[in-house]
Amino acid sequence: MSQEFLLEVSRLGKDFAPVAFARGPVVRAVQDVSFNIKRGEVVGLVGESGSGKTTIGRMVAQLIEPTSGSIRFEGSETTSLSRRELRGLHARVQYIFQDPFASLSPRMTIGEILTEGLDIQRIGSRSERAAKAAQALASVDLPPDAISRYPHEFSGGQRQRIGIARALTLAPELIVADEPVSALDVSIQAQIVNLLRDLQMRLGLTMLFIAHDLAVVEYVADTVIVLYLGRIMEMAPSRELYASPQHPYTRALLSAVPSPDPSRHANRQILKGDIPSPANPPSGCVFRTRCPVAVDACASAVPPLREGTKGHFKACIRDDLG
Amino acid sequence: MASLTHAGSAGPIRRALSRFFENGAAVVGLAILIPILVLTLTYDLWWLHKPNDIDLLAMNQGPSSAHWLGSDGVGRDIMARLLQGGRISLLVATVSMAISTFLGFFIGAIAGFAGRFVDGATMRFVDLAMTLPPVIFLLVLASIVGSGIMPTIFVISLLSWPVLSRMVRARLLELRERDFVVASRGMGAGLWHLLIRHGLPNTIDILVVYATLQVANGILLEAGLSFLGLGVTPPEASWGNMLNAARATHVLENYPWQWMFPGGALVVTVLAINFVGDGLRDAFDPRSELK
Amino acid sequence: MNAESILEISGLTTVFRIGDREIVAVRDLSLAVATGETVALVGESGSGKSVTSLSIMGLLPRGVGRIAAGTLRLKRKTGEVVELQTIGGDTLRRVRGNDIGIVFQEPLTSLNPVFTIGEQIAEPIRIHMGKSRQEALSDAIQRLEDVGIPDPHRRARQYPHELSGGMRQRATIAMALACNPTLLIADEPTTALDVTIQAQILDLLGRLQKERGMGMLFVTHNLGVVAEIADRVAVMYAGSLVETGSVARVFSHPRHPYTKGLMRSVPQLGTATLLREAGTPLPTIAGSVPSLMDLPSGCPFAPRCPYRIEVCSEAYPALADAGEGQFSRCIRWQEI
Amino acid sequence: QTGKTIVGGFDVGPGGFQGNFNPLTATAGFTWLNTYFEPLVIYTSDLSKLTGALASEFALGQDNLTYTFKLAETNWHDGTPFTSADVKFTLELAKNAESGSIFAARLADIASVETPDAHTAVVKLSKPNSAFLSVLSQLMMLPQQALSSANVKEIAKSQWWSTKPIGTGPFKFVKHVSDQYVEMAAYDGYRGGKPKADRLINRYFANPAAAVAALRAGEIQFTFAEPDDAKTFKGNGSFRVIEGDSYVVNYIGFNQRAGIWDDLRVRQAVMYAIDRNAIVSSLFGGAAKLANCGYVAPQLVGKDLADYAYNPQKAKDLLAEAGWEKVNGSKPIPWLTYYNTPQVANVMAAVQAMLAQVGVNVVPRALDVPSYNGIVRSEKWQDFPLVYAGLQNGPNPGSLNVGLNAAQTPPSGNNIMRVEMPALTDALNTAMAETDPAKADGRWQKVCKEMNAALPWAPMWVASRYGVVSSKLKDFFWTPAPGGGPYVSHPEKWDLAP
Amino acid sequence: MLQYILRRTAVGLLMLLALTVLIFTLLRLTPGDPIDAYVNPSVPISASDLEMLRTRLGLDRPLPVQYFAWLGAALMGDFGYSIQYNGEGVLPLVLSRIGPTILLMFSGLVIAVVVGISTGIFAAVRRNKLADLSLSTAAFVGISSPAFLTALLGLYVFAVNLRWVPAGGMLTPGAPFSVGDLLAHLILPATLLSIGHGALIMRYMRSSLLEVLSQDYVRTARAKGVREFWVIVKHAVRNALLPVITLIGSTIGIAIGGAIFIESVFDWPGMGLLMVNAVVRRDYPVIMCATLLTGACVILVNLLTDIAYAAVDPRIKVA
């Protein structure tokens, strides 16, 4: 408990090689990503599709191995663990998935789903496991009789609750929530966001919250990281980031969010062009091809992530913008 | 909570079965199959002729009240042989199905779940098995292990598993990336856990359908082998070796009951199994879960 | 038919056959789209938005879905007024793609993977405008240019999978607009896209609609998008139209508890930080959307409604006129 | 296409040998080889005695060792005359195992071949051999001018045999399309007269049933037929069914080393347990003769043989006396055969059922020929305790020697059942050495008697074999000789009615 | 692309090598050798007569020696001489049989593909109507009937009884070659051969097309005002063909060595018949060469299928 940070990620990188025997370019999904998460903190990870959010989340949850860089959990390096130690670590980091339909095995009852982790980790007796499952179910406001039912009998929101309950059964310290609400109906999203936030505060969970909905992240996260093409563009405490975004990409992103408030439509700034392919990212600053304020120098070197005001980092060489 | 008001909680298998029973052709298939099974399994309790009892005074006789389906070239009762043959054919088909399903599943599952290297090696092996010309393989294998019930089972099992392996592997490769399996790995699950708790239940549709169709296939293969003189050896009856008699033109022409009944039984049974298999395929189709 | 209207839907009821039951996917829906006007159809998943657009196009899955009641009047390019639910066969085919263009939600799956973009855009041009293959193809390239696709000659020769999501959606828009339809139906055209791309597409659609003076029926579930693009909005819930009116009216004075709840439960940029820091939970609508298989009797929203009174669960409420072109299917609309 | 073309399945069935073109390695197929090659001597059409073919006359000297052949005046198909040099060349080639000849052992007794003149050949043997002429009847004369330049060791692999063989017979080789057919054309210079048919085609069939189908479809005019198939042609005016003795005795062979057949009473019990009469009358439709020894020809059988009439009770008693329960009891005994015909399957099923009645549990198993040969030539006695087989017993009665003489035990001979019965071996040796036709029958009767008493095998029967000819085919002669003959069949006279 | 082909070829060659080892070993485990196949057991030939023949063929050498001798020669393109066919060169022999087999296969396949695909489309379009039900049932019966039985009955009915076509063989023996003659011999076996495959293709096509018909892009095509006929023929069928191509590919692979029943019933001088005869006669050189060749064909067909797949589906890039 002496560590300041529960999770320290530094210079993390992930390349996806093409599948066995096939040829093709290497996809640089994540490059040189560093951030830390304090115990009890919620860090939001935002970025457009393909920016590497899931890849980072999965590396943090030890589901895939990083190509480079290190991940330290409570100060100890996780990339070099034995299988046994890895299993122990798995219990401490849990993952919540985006798709409430795909993330629950259609062939298992809710009870089986909820006790699976305990079975794997060989925690407790049969009845203790059942009790833990029931408790987890209660904590996400589902009726106890759900235990013997199958996932298809539940609505999307309910399934997402089950997914959350599953993550809770192992009493993890860190939860990686990968777009937990983006597949849900609008009227349900708020329920799930509230539930997650409530659990996080009640259980003192640390959370890496991945989303592309900026407003949801604003509501949930203490610190926000903005990703673009596998690199961090900007990282700042939530309030700061939304109040005064520094990076041109963050600004564009915020401005692109459609809002019922007509006043926000006026000074809309629309980015040109598409996101480049991560298999062939632009040289220098990856955002420069779409950046409204790019200059020649942007192409020559990768801009470092620099701290401006306290705790507010950005990777942009243009300091001259307001 | 609306959906929670549904009464009862049917598992995926039960739901698949209830879909199965809504399928007309499949039910017809089953309705044909069950009597065939019952008849072949019980005939010795109620039919007075024995399949191997020869009666040299009653050779090649057409259907009559004594021999309902006639008699064969040594005066054996066709009905008794038909039923015994069905028993043997189904036995051969079922046991070889069990063996090849087991082999196919495990080899495919290990290839699918155990990582790239194992996968590559296993799949090359499967390719090899599929490159082998089946005729040569069959003939050679049959001459090595001999003919008879056990060798036939052996040959059929060995010939059939690669197809299943491929299907299982393909499914598991895809499954490995599915969120609920990722979740399971995220909780520290090992290979065995994944195979049994996720691999097996999620390939059950493939297995069930394969197993069913493999029974049909096994019956056909047995018949083919016996036709080549390699399968179940006479005097033990099987549908295949009963059909072998039709190779002689005079039997084909003059004693149609000697081949029509086994031929008919074979086609009808295989057809019924195919109907059932097709029904199971639809019933277990993962896509029908979405509806 | 109203002079300005291109499309007038009245009393549309569409049912689906599921097993031996029929479910009502759209119930008594009336809506009009005028020339040069954008009407947004909003609602959560399963509320019947797509079914409405498919009903208009006559594309309901055969043998499963059918229009049980209502009329759909369309003013064709020629000025002729047809009732879409009655015409069939060739006439309907000539309406599709020619008078009405439609853009679907998933740009990848709604493009045929084995034909080039150019061929697919040229197809309706050949069918409806009787042009040759070559002419149609050069028209197609022109359309690609219209929707802002750089290097349209090259793109026209590419296959859908070779294009990015935003590019594909532009291509489907080009395809829908190929024959200069007077009505464009856009069924969640931006839902699958990233925000920055969504902004581009919304901008594009808005511009094209203005330029061509088309009527546009824009289906979405995102209230922000509605505010961006639409003149009028129609809110659907469980197959019923619950509220309709001009965007400004509905957003500032929602007259239906569902609309109101929906608007409140979506966190807004800028205000979310305040809520979080105050520790206030987001406002929510309790419960979940009912299944069409067992809709509650009476008002479908009643079980989740904070304004619910007894009569709500007894009778299906009528659409009440709330003035200024605003209508609400709530008997207590005045109190909201 | 002009002229008369006769098409037949001449190499179908046990007398045929499809795909074999080399007479030096021929164990069968003489019906066909005989249409373009000729031996020195040949059996008469009733197979009763040998007569001259390329040898117009032949005689055995007083020493019982010297054979003198007067050669016919004729030419090879390429026009060169046939001379005694060809005879000498052929005999020496056939005697030389290096050539791959399978006549080597049987011609081992040849001491010398002399050619006093172009039309006389004199062969001297080192010891009397009653079977010598019979062996010569299967040895086709080969043209020295065509083959003498070839390396003897390569001759078995030579393509000459199947591409451009030259004989003296009525037909000339035209071409061979592998697995399909062999085509011949009339040899106008044939000494027996110009053949009536212009072409003769031998079609290959994968099995007799296919050939029968082709016959019925009118595509061929002749084929061998399985007995049951032959029956269906009876009474059909468009076809003529030829029936004849197969000269093959079928027997149930006891592996003498298997251990379970040591007691004569057991072997007798097997004989008594089988109702051979019933099988012959029903399954063979009467078309077989019961055999009580290796022979059925009356002059070879002699009198007072035990007839082993069906008597299951006696069989049981004998088995009980022999302590069969201890020897084997009801353990299954594999019963191998290389016959893959439906008829044999039925016969074996019937025998199985009959043996089961007395407590001998045999399990039939049909194998392909190489597997069968491979197994019975091995030393694993438990693999073949019992076989159902046949062995040629005529027209030369000496044929059985190879299967029963103790000296013929594999690997040297073909005594696959490892019969080592001194009395029988003596009888065989005596008979084999007897070159006097008058005394020979008596010697063979002795062999028969010995077989009947000691039961080295359980002899069953000699069945008939069948050929079916289209009635369009005139003056056609065929008889089911073992290995297809050869016998005098006059292919040059075969004619096709329009 | 070229690299892809080269890589696949290399893997294929390794596979073939493994195949020869496997077959060689299997062959030598079978009882009996070519010489045993040579003699009719009822003909009195003494074993010593056969020994020299065995030596002539080199069958007395130790197995590995025989294998490497074979492999060495084969690598030089020398596949030896057939034992059963009087020293015919194995390679020309096998090659001469591959033609007829491919002809038969190909004709059967063409019939199967044409009939299977068109009835498959028809059944899918008429889903659950009478036409669909009867076609589907017919296909099921086709799949459920053993090939040898249909072959026998077909031969009996059409050749023996009705005499519409010849009862076997590929050409009338002795007659000059004519296409008509070839076709007359070909039509029945090819049709019978096509039954099973055609039925399977029909089933696949039907379900594949049904699936495609529910795809969004089909709806898009309708929304563009495309005629229903063209929606199916142009938009749906091409996509539905994809899985069917794989099926056809695997069918060819299996069928090359698998037409045995038809070939043996019809005496069709193809690979199937050759291989069966070679096994029955233990003609090792022929078996080895034929295995190698059919194996190569299977590998080639698989490769071609993958390439064809890529040609039909622009999404797939072979690389």
Ligand SMILES: Nc1ncnc2c1ncn2[C@@H]1O[C@H](COP(=O)(O)OP(=O)(O)OP(=O)(O)O)[C@@H](O)[C@H]1O
């Ligand atoms: N298993 C994989 N193999 C190859 N490439 C991959 C793999 N997983 C992800 N990628 C690539 O890595 C990049 C980052 O993907 P990732 O899923 O992390 O993005 P994301 O930010 O989560 O996107 P989304 O919002 O769509 O979920 C993408 O370009 C993706 O195509």
Ligand SMILES: Nc1ncnc2c1ncn2[C@@H]1O[C@H](COP(=O)(O)OP(=O)(O)OP(=O)(O)O)[C@@H](O)[C@H]1O
């Ligand atoms: N093919 C169909 N068969 C049966 N029911 C259908 C079918 N298509 C739609 N429905 C029913 O109609 C209802 C409305 O569906 P619709 O697709 O219009 O919803 P939506 O508002 O477009 O939702 P989304 O936002 O998910 O696209 C759904 O609840 C569904 O049950």
Ligand SMILES: [Mg+2]
């Ligand atoms: Mg993601």
Ligand SMILES: [Mg+2]
């Ligand atoms: Mg929709």
